Amino acid sequence: MGTKPFSEEVKAVRSALHLSQEELAHALGVSFATVNRWENEKTKPSKLAQRQFEQFCDDKRKQGELDDE
Structure with missing residues (x-):
């Protein structure tokens, strides 16, 4: 994706x-704990x-819900 850390x-x-960690986790098909660990740099995604995250972002961009960073 971008140049920012994951x-x-x-x-x-x-x-x-405007999603909670739990809402994002559900959208991606992962657990809340997984999203929490990603954000706190405890684990890196497979x-x-x-x-899946990149596809989710692409879909949201196409829907006009997410701006290009």
């Missing part, structure tokens, strides 16, 4: 979309989870 990307997208 944790900051997740926080920025979540903030821009390649599959990272692709």
Whole structure:
């Protein structure tokens, strides 16, 4: 994605979309704890989870809900 660390990307997208960690987790098909760990830099996403996040962001951009960073 961008040049920001993944944790900051997740926080920025979540903030821009006014989603809780739990709501984002549900949208991505991961647990709340997973999103929380990503944001707090406790873990890094798997390649599959990272692709899901990127696809989620692309979809939101196409829907006009998320601006390009």
